[in-house]
Ligand SMILES: Nc1ncnc2c1ncn2[C@@H]1O[C@H](COP(=O)(O)OP(=O)(O)OP(=O)(O)O)[C@@H](O)[C@H]1O
């Protein structure tokens with residue numbers, strides 16, 4: 555939900571209508587891979603090659619805790635969360651969740 559709301563927020567200031575795309579697939583390690591992609595203001599790689607995020611001026615009520623909380627939830631389930639810049643406008647946030655670890659743990 556946080557990734558979707560962030561994507562919608564990132565598209566609010568754009569002149570053209572935005573497009574939010576959510577997809578799920580199984581990645582090469584047989585993990586669930588969820589992608590949340592938008593056509594918003596995007597993110598830029600910083601000097602270390604990692605993605606940095608800009609503050610959205612429209613977000614006055616934001617706590618800025620959404621992504622750290624999202625990451626800690628996903629990592630506590632054995633997954634990973636990361637962001638990349640789209641080749642066109644916008645950003646894509648992806649996370650993985652293991653399929654088999656949960657089954658092993660509950661057995
Ligand atoms: N899809 C995105 N495109 C561009 N910038 C983004 C995107 N998602 C997040 N950001 C940037 O990262 C910041 C942090 O996001 P995060 O979800 O952690 O906090 P927030 O949305 O500002 O507040 P909260 O989620 O706590 O209400 C956002 O304010 C925004 O500047």
Ligand SMILES: [Mg+2]
Nearest residue numbers: 556560620621
């Ligand atoms: Mg948020």
